[in-house]
Amino acid sequence: MKAVYFQEHGDLDRLELGDLPTPSPGPGEVLVRVRWAALNRSDLFTLEGWPGLELEMPHILGGDGSGQVASWGPGVEGFAEGDWVAVNANLSDGTCERCLAGLDNQCLNWHLLGETRPGTFAEAVVVPAGNLLKIPAGFDPRTAAAAGLVYLTAWHSLVTRGELQAGETVLVVGASGGVNSACIDIAKMLGARVFVVGSSPEKLAIAAALGADVLIDRSKEPNWSKAAFLASDKRGVDVVVDNVGAPTMLTSLRCARKGGRILTVGNTAGPTFEFDNRYLFYKHLSILGSTMGTRGDFAQVMGLVFEGRLRPVLDRDFPLPEAAKALARMQRGEHLGKITLSVE
Numbered sequence: 001m002k003a004v005y006f007q008e009h010g011d012l013d014r015l016e017l018g019d020l021p022t023p024s025p026g027p028g029e030v031l032v033r034v035r036w037a038a039l040n041r042s043d044l045f046t047l048e049g050w051p052g053l054e055l056e057m058p059h060i061l062g063g064d065g066s067g068q069v070a071s072w073g074p075g076v077e078g079f080a081e082g083d084w085v086a087v088n089a090n091l092s093d094g095t096c097e098r099c100l101a102g103l104d105n106q107c108l109n110w111h112l113l114g115e116t117r118p119g120t121f122a123e124a125v126v127v128p129a130g131n132l133l134k135i136p137a138g139f140d141p142r143t144a145a146a147a148g149l150v151y152l153t154a155w156h157s158l159v160t161r162g163e164l165q166a167g168e169t170v171l172v173v174g175a176s177g178g179v180n181s182a183c184i185d186i187a188k189m190l191g192a193r194v195f196v197v198g199s200s201p202e203k204l205a206i207a208a209a210l211g212a213d214v215l216i217d218r219s220k221e222p223n224w225s226k227a228a229f230l231a232s233d234k235r236g237v238d239v240v241v242d243n244v245g246a247p248t249m250l251t252s253l254r255c256a257r258k259g260g261r262i263l264t265v266g267n268t269a270g271p272t273f274e275f276d277n278r279y280l281f282y283k284h285l286s287i288l289g290s291t292m293g294t295r296g297d298f299a300q301v302m303g304l305v306f307e308g309r310l311r312p313v314l315d316r317d318f319p320l321p322e323a324a325k326a327l328a329r330m331q332r333g334e335h336l337g338k339i340t341l342s343v344e
Helices: 041-048 141-161 178-189 201-209 224-231 249-255 277-282 295-306 320-331
Strands: 002-006 015-019 029-038 064-072 084-087 124-128 132-134 169-173 193-198 214-217 237-242 256-264 286-289 314-319 338-342
Touching: 002 320, 015 320, 029 084, 029 141, 041 320, 064 124, 064 141, 084 141, 132 295, 141 178, 141 237, 141 256, 141 295, 141 314, 141 338, 169 178, 169 249, 178 193, 178 201, 193 201, 193 224, 201 214, 214 224, 224 249, 237 249, 249 256, 249 277, 314 320, 320 338
Parallel strands: 169 193, 169 237, 193 214, 237 256, 256 286, 314 338
Antiparallel strands: 002 015, 029 064, 029 124, 029 338, 064 084, 084 132
16 A cells, blocks of 8 residues: 655655555454545654654554445454544553543543554555444535544543533634644534634634634734733633744733633643643642543544534545645644545
């Protein structure tokens, strides 16, 4: 099969396009012919590598994907050849205490497709049958591929962990990233009032199209915590979504009202930071971390996507051989929505 992979960590010039053996599904697994894959920041982080990350080389990137069922291993039921399916990148063993409690995203043997297991930047991928969701007839499979990881992540963070309620206020730090766009979309669907901090009018336009109520351009409002404070009638917001990390977390703490929640699923601009602990205890704040989501979350949020109640934002589509070009676009921050790869 054709695949985009790397054999040693580094920059985009380490990516190769070539032929690798087509994987075979084992017990409980399904072989999917990938038709679309979607890009995530984790692809760049995995390519670069980090201390302690040990991968079997060559390694194939890609967490998101949609395609058609090709074959399956023993014990798999409910699929037919040619079924269109969306892939859940959250891999769990199904047997540990966390999985048995329904918290499979906290699996003691947790993995992420494309990060620690071969991913979707290929003509085929093998995943557990429980990680596939059938795509309804007539629904765009490219949109299904683009939605999977970011909407699962946003849903688990905002709804399962953050317990967001209708009528609350939410500040999303960042206007156009995949998870942030999903958070805006989900928060509006739930009836929240949404504030968004963005770096340009073009990126804020995406937030506006998703229904954001208050748009703050940090290129014009460098003191965006003050702008958010004034826009909230000097109350502060109930929930802050901060997936940026080091440069913004202290400001996010300032934006939250007393008793507010800070939600984070990542740190695109740096994982290590300091903050004044007085903000945390004096304002009775909660910082809630989250990674991916459960299979139940995936079925729930993707059902809303399939119904059209949630609306993933799509950027450009590239052919698989141009994966490095697509990743470079994301690396430069030029994308407005999810970038996808079409796999012939």
